[in-house]
Amino acid sequence: MSLVSGRAVRTAAVLLPAAVAAAHIGPAATWLPGVRLPLFPGLAGTGPRRHIALTFDDGPDPVSTPRFLDALDELGVRATFFVLGEQAVRHPALVRETVRRGHELGVHGWTHDRPWWPAFARDAEEVARTVRAVHDLTGHRPRWYRPPYGILTTSRWLAARRAGLRTVLWSAWGRDWTADATPASVRARVAADLRGGGTVLLHDSDRHSAPGCWHATLTALPTVVRDCREAGLVVGPLRDHGPVPVPGGMVVPAGVAGG
Numbered sequence: 434m435s436l437v438s439g440r441a442v443r444t445a446a447v448l449l450p451a452a453v454a455a456a457h458i459g460p461a462a463t464w465l466p467g468v469r470l471p472l473f474p475g476l477a478g479t480g481p482r483r484h485i486a487l488t489f490d491d492g493p494d495p496v497s498t499p500r501f502l503d504a505l506d507e508l509g510v511r512a513t514f515f516v517l518g519e520q521a522v523r524h525p526a527l528v529r530e531t532v533r534r535g536h537e538l539g540v541h542g543w544t545h546d547r548p549w550w551p552a553f554a555r556d557a558e559e560v561a562r563t564v565r566a567v568h569d570l571t572g573h574r575p576r577w578y579r580p581p582y583g584i585l586t587t588s589r590w591l592a593a594r595r596a597g598l599r600t601v602l603w604s605a606w607g608r609d610w611t612a613d614a615t616p617a618s619v620r621a622r623v624a625a626d627l628r629g630g631g632t633v634l635l636h637d638s639d640r641h642s643a644p645g646c647w648h649a650t651l652t653a654l655p656t657v658v659r660d661c662r663e664a665g666l667v668v669g670p671l672r673d674h675g676p677v678p679v680p681g682g683m684v685v686p687a688g689v690a691g692g
């Protein structure tokens with residue numbers, strides 16, 4: 434009797450948090466390729482057919498970000514950098530330099546943590562804090578939000594919406610955060626999902642990835658841009674996607690929203 438009761442109690446103790454966590458982290462399925470697009474097409478950062486949005490996560494990083502700024506200058510490309518608030522306030526000159534060179538800033542969160550548990554107040558505060566930091570440093574108010582690891586929980590989605598940000602993930606990535614990433618693998622992974630109107634995810638820092646993996650990204654960058662251009666696509670920041678905002682705070686393709 435006591436054994437059965439004990440099991441029942443233990444089961445309930447495990448299931449209840451699991452159910453809470455599932456409700457909280459449910460939208461995390463959006464990071465799965467193949468699941469993300471059909472279920473949440475607006476999250477993929479879809480824009481005009483001839484445009485590709487180029488985005489970088491996890492900076493600013495004083496070691497690697499300047500290298501990307503120089504490379505982008507050489508390529509004549511502007512991009513969107515999803516920055517971490519704690520990094521931005523540590524490197525204010527680099528943040529300002531990124532904007533001075535014509536790039537756009539988005540919010541990647543204050544820190545790069547995983548959402549193990551619902552944290553509505555904390556998420557709201559941290560997203561808002563990062564928006565304030567970017568605005569104070571640059572005079573520009575960010576428009577975009579991308580959660581760390583692409584894990585979009587309910588509380589993070591609400592936090593972004595309250596901060597006036599539009600949540601956008603990606604439609605192609607280079608898987609450039611892994612230790613075995615090479616320039617060729619990064620280029621191939623992006624090319625595999627390269628579609629006009631898409632959004633490409635890369636990283637300008639290895640602070641939350643395998644050490645040194647940004648070198649592969651940097652070396653691959655000219656080839657990624659060349660592939661886009663040879664496909665007749667114009668590479669630019671998310672602001673050039675011309676998205677249509679919807680009340681949910683996500684981004685939907687202009688063609689869909691227009692009817």
Ligand SMILES: [Zn+2]
Pocket residue numbers: 490491541545580581582641
């Ligand atoms: Zn990240």
